[in-house]
Amino acid sequence: MITKAKKANCYRVTIEEMNSVHIPGETLQFEFQDREDLFKIIEHLKQGSGLEESTATKVGIALRLLGPVMMANHKHALFVDFMPHFKAFMHSLKNTVKNSTKVNR
Numbered sequence: 001m002i003t004k005a006k007k008a009n010c011y012r013v014t015i016e017e018m019n020s021v022h023i024p025g026e027t028l029q030f031e032f033q034d035r036e037d038l039f040k041i042i043e044h045l046k047q048g049s050g051l052e053e054s055t056a057t058k059v060g061i062a063l064r065l066l067g068p069v070m071m072a073n074h075k076h077a078l079f080v081d082f083m084p085h086f087k088a089f090m091h092s093l094k095n096t097v098k099n100s101t102k103v104n105r
Contacts (some may be wrong), residue, residue: 008033013061038064048100049093063090 010033017025041064045056070079070086 004085008035009037011038013065032065034064034068044097044101048097050096050100063093 010031012031015028017027019025023028038060042057042060045060048055049056049059051059067086067090070083073079074076074083
C-alpha cells in the first residue's frame, strides 16, 4: 500500500534589528518546514484567542517554532519539566479558539 506523505509548508523568517537612527542593524534569517499552515493558525488565533492581532501573530509563530522542537527533543533536559505545562497550555489555547469560533459562527 502506498501512502501519500503530507506536504510540508516551507517558510522563511527574517528578523531585522530596528534602531532609532535608522542605521541598518543585524539581520537574522532562517527557513523551516512545518506540517501546519502557519497563516491559517495565525488567522484562527486572531479570530478566537482574544489577543490583539499583533500579539496573536507573535504567539502563533512562536508556538510553531517551539512546539516541533520540543516534540523532537522531549527527553532533553531543557524540555522535560516544561513539556507537561506546554501540553496543558496548547490544549487550553486550542479549546479557547475552538469555542470562540463556534460562538462567532
